[in-house]
Amino acid sequence: MRIDIISCVPKLLDSPFSHSILQRANDRSLSEVHVHDLREYSINKHGHIDDYAYGHGAGMVLMAEPIFNIINDLKKEREYQEVIYMTPDGEVFNQQIANHLSISCENIIILCGHYKGIDQRIRDEIVTREISIGDYVLSGGELAAAVVADAIIRLLPGVLGDETSALTDSFQDGLLAPPVYTRPADWKGKKVPDILLSGHESKIDEWRLEQSMERTQERRPDLWQKYLESHPEVTSKKKKGKKK
CATH class of the missing domain: 1.10.1270.20 (tRNA(m1g37)methyltransferase, domain 2)
Incomplete structure (x- = not known):
């Protein structure tokens, strides 16, 4: 399985995939996790990937164009079964969803929200599934993306030392x-x-x-x-x- 995570603060994800079970899964070529810096797809020389929301209210919104461009580039290389957006108003993640994704998907994109979220048009046109890890708000979707990736990868055949271990969780x-x-x-x-x-x-x-x-x-x-x-x-x- 390959998981591509899109983030505007990718260094937040350096640690979760560099230790323990997730690292062993990568070393054994059972899974790949690639973290992409959304800022590399900024549309101007100032590196902007966000802008003020239309209407009124505080907070910035991640722009549609950078997100579209990075996902479009990834899709040129392989087919993705899911483009998941981590958001507090998504369906609450559970073991059944993790089981389904581990069985039915070979390639997954996980898009991390930040600030006030992403332009709704990306959610309408590109995102295939929206997931929350609980009824609370984090500073961004990176930690939530790590949770989802961990829950999926540990279910892959060969990742755990005992194949029956995950079945008794x-x-x-x-x-x-x-x-x-x-x-x-x-x-x-x-x-x-x-x-x-x-x-x-x-x-x-x-x-x-x-x-x-x-x-x-x-x-x-x-x-x-x-x-x-x-x-x-x-x-x-x-x-x-x-x-x-």
């Missing part, structure tokens, strides 16, 4: 992940649950599912409700349990 099955433990089995008098030391894989899986359900119900009632809606058998089991 929180949100993959609509639930939060269960608690996890490692050595020592007894740490300052606090012991690992006996079931995890039993060696009975089916019982351990059952325990983990129960823990995931309890944790989701307690911490994320919104997710729990969605889970119940898509798993009506869980509701019926709980009702039978109460009758007994």
Whole structure:
């Protein structure tokens, strides 16, 4: 997979892709992340890529022409399945979107907003998907772009050491992940649950599912409700349990 990120402050993205899993993915040629400086496509000698918004109000807007030109140049080299704009008013990013993008896309452009955003005509004519990472505002889309890229790349085959690891993450099955433990089995008098030391894989899986359900119900009632809606058998089991 190749991800091209367009930013007017590209140095903000130097660190996220130079360490850990993302760096290993790049070293193994499983993914490529290229960060492009929008200022290299300024349309005048002063390097301007933004201007005042029409109407009234404070804040600058990224101009359409520089964005159009850089995306047009990238599209001359390869086909892109998505041109994603990071914006607070986009659809809220979740694991299902990450799964879809990792499976269905080979090349992605991520456009980082800045200031008051980008000219609406770019959003109307070129952007194929608009994504937010939460109901808050950042100084720019760079950190959000790094979050999206990380969530996608770690799902690619061969990126994680254990291929099943991503499948047991929180949100993959609509639930939060269960608690996890490692050595020592007894740490300052606090012991690992006996079931995890039993060696009975089916019982351990059952325990983990129960823990995931309890944790989701307690911490994320919104997710729990969605889970119940898509798993009506869980509701019926709980009702039978109460009758007994």
